[in-house]
Amino acid sequence: MTIAPRRILGVDPGLAITGYGVIDAHGQSARLVASGVIRTRPREDRAQRLRLIHDGVAALIREHAPGELAIEQQFVAENVRSAMAIGEARAAAMIAAACAGIPVFEFLPTAIKESVTGHGGAPKEQVAQMVMIHLALAERPHPLDVSDALAIALTRLADARLEDAIARR
Numbered sequence: 001m002t003i004a005p006r007r008i009l010g011v012d013p014g015l016a017i018t019g020y021g022v023i024d025a026h027g028q029s030a031r032l033v034a035s036g037v038i039r040t041r042p043r044e045d046r047a048q049r050l051r052l053i054h055d056g057v058a059a060l061i062r063e064h065a066p067g068e069l070a071i072e073q074q075f076v077a078e079n080v081r082s083a084m085a086i087g088e089a090r091a092a093a094m095i096a097a098a099c100a101g102i103p104v105f106e107f108l109p110t111a112i113k114e115s116v117t118g119h120g121g122a123p124k125e126q127v128a129q130m131v132m133i134h135l136a137l138a139e140r141p142h143p144l145d146v147s148d149a150l151a152i153a154l155t156r157l158a159d160a161r162l163e164d165a166i167a168r169r
Contacts, residue, residue: 006160007033009066009097010153011057012145013089016040018053019145022064023135023153030157032135034064035146050092057096069097070156072148073106105156112148115155127151 005026012019017040022033038056040049061069071094074087097104110120117130128140128147134154141147 006068006157007064007066008153008156008160009057009060009064009069010149010151010156011069011071011093012148012152013053013071013086013093014145015046015049015053015085015089016042017143017145018056018089018093019143019147019149020057020060021141021146021150021153022060022066023150023157025157025160030135030154032137032150034060035141035150037143037145046088050088053089054092054096057093058099061096061100061102066102068103068105068156068160069093070105070107070152072112072152073108105159107152107155107159112151112155115158116151124148 005024007022007024010021010023018038019035020038021035023030024033038053040052071090074083074090094104107115113122113127114120116122116134117126119126124144124147128144131137131147131150131154132140135150141150
């Protein structure tokens with residue numbers, strides 16, 4: 001039984017910077033398709049910033065046609081204001097996926113770090129280094145929001161491979 005190719009859009013949500021990464025996977029290999037950030041300006045109205053995130057993710061979905069979106073799950077932060085902003089950015093990205101009819105998979109930050117580095121408490125720089133290795137990149141993705149988004153996509157890929165293996169049993 002052959003495993004169908006899979007395209008995943010990973011999103012690291014943030015109100016100021018939302019990182020994204022699109023990967024293609026076939027069998028045991030994964031390759032980078034596209035990556036970057038969606039930036040908003042603090043002086044813009046909050047609703048406009050969220051619209052920009054939504055529209056940016058929707059444009060990525062139209063351009064790259066992923067079969068699924070993977071996103072970091074909300075965590076409780078010490079700074080309530082930051083947690084709210086991240087939650088709103090997550091919602092904007094998730095709504096873009098829902099409007100396009102693609103499923104959304106959510107992962108805790110520790111699960112992402114564990115999946116990519118083998119250690120749930122790994123620093124962001126180690127995550128970036130391991131993303132570089134997993135995708136055979138010549139350079140480390142920059143900024144860290146991009147490597148985080150790619151790590152999220154790689155985490156979904158690992159889960160999907162496990163699901164496929166279980167389904168074949």
